[in-house]
Amino acid sequence: MRPWVKAAGVTGGVVGAAATGLVLGAAAQNARIARQRRDADDPHEDEPLGQLRPSRECTVAADDGVPIACEEVDPEDGGAPELTVVLVHGFVLDRRCWHFQRRDLAKMVDPRVRLVLYDQRSHGRSGRATAESSTIEQLGRDLAAVLRALVPDGPLVLVGHSMGGMTIMALAEQEPELFVERVRGVALIGTSAGDVGASGLPRPLLSRHNPATRGLGLLANWQPGLVEWARKAGGQLTWSAIRGLAFGDRAVSPKLVDLMDTMIDGTSLAAITDFVRTLGSHNRYAALAGLRHCKVLVLSGDADRLTPFRHAEAIAAELPDAELVRAEGAGHMVMLEQADLVTGHLVELVRSCADGETSGRRWWKRA
Incomplete structure (x- = not known):
């Protein structure tokens, strides 16, 4: 998305034609949407996106010392929580992407929940990690560190x-016992258990074998200031590309695209290229077996261009008791784009977990 577009103007042939063509095509397709930004009525005009105040903020040290920025949100009515919900964001985002779920889950009273959110390493306010530690394996250990520090017991x-x-x-792969003893429910939203490079994103954006990706990584290490300058020069073209790649086919509030634009802007190009290898090699279908003791929700948009709906179907096929939800017309940022739908299913999941349920018959829903 954004980093590749903005670097392309400076690096010339470093960025492959396939990646550039995809982004330019998305920009052209959404030029009309971009032109209408100033005039459109925005349903979220008065929504303080990404500005909600937490109950507490802290920093947790990962096992390799990288500081992980965290926040906690207590039940809004001041009652005692019955369980803790931990929200984990995706690539080039930060914890602000959960704005609507964070806002609404805190209002629950049946049951009351405590929320924990954090920024993944090299994202948001968390510390910058090395390229060697920018792996999904390490992200799993970071989540374990957050749980030990902030949620040492309870469901x-x-x-x-x-x-x-x-x-x-x-x-789940590293600590399967945790999912037997304490994790009652898991929601997997717009994600994949493997073969990400064969998904909606072309291999030029994810494959470690692609010279464009390697070239950008080398350039970011050699002249990071130049790449960052180019990255910030794309303006409207980049906004249109983000709108086209990350959101679905229905009308989308420009403020949601602005929020994602801001989150991407806060992630350095070097950090982004560091994670390319681990995303392209991710394969954890075997790890899904560790979720069989939990209530599982698998939710994805059927207009997701980054992790198409077939990835959700593949996960659900490995988890026959999972609830599979298809969000019609939604893109990759489904929790922003169709916030009420996502929050509603999370509320159902939390309530079933508070009731002591861990698994049940399989569901398939078209939203």
Whole structure:
């Protein structure tokens, strides 16, 4: 998305024609939407997107010392929580992407929940990691560190979007006993258990074998200031590309695209290229077996161009008791784009977990 577009103007042949063509095509397709930004009525005009105040903020040290920025949100009515919901964001995002779920889950009273959110390493306010430690395996260990520090006991529901879902899978692979003893529910949103490079994203954006990806990584290490300058020069073209790649076919509030634009802007190009290898090699179908003791929700948009709906179907096929939800017309950022739908299913999941349910008959829903 954004980093490749903005670097393309400076690096010339470094960025492959396939990646550039995809982004330019998405920009052209959405030029009309971009031109209407100033005039459109925005349903979220007065919504303080990404500005909600937490009950507490803290920093947790990962096992390799990288500081992980975290926040906690207590039940809005001041009552005692019955379980903790942990929200794990995806690639090039940060914890602000959960704005609507964070806002509404805190209002629950049946049951009351405590929320824990954090920024993945090299994202948001968390510390910059090395290229060697920018792996999904390490993200799983980071999640374990957050749980040890902030939720050392009590029942859990883990919610992951995109790379955040992969993080939860890595934790299930590393600590399967946690999912037997404490994790009552898991929600996997817009994510994949493997073969990401064969999904909606072309291999030029994810494959470690692609010279464009390698070239951008080398350039980012050699002249990071130049790449960052080019990255910030794309403006409207980039906004249109984000709208086209990350959201679905229905009308979308420009403020939601603005929020994603801001989150991407806060992630350095070097950090982005560091994660390319681990995303392209991610394969955790075997780890899904660790979720069989939990109530599992698998939700994805059928207009997701980054992790198409077939990835959700593949995960659900490995988990016959999972609830599979298809969000019609929604793209990759389904929790922003169709916030009420996503939050509603999370509320159902949390309530079933609070009732002591861990698994049940399989569901398939078209939203």
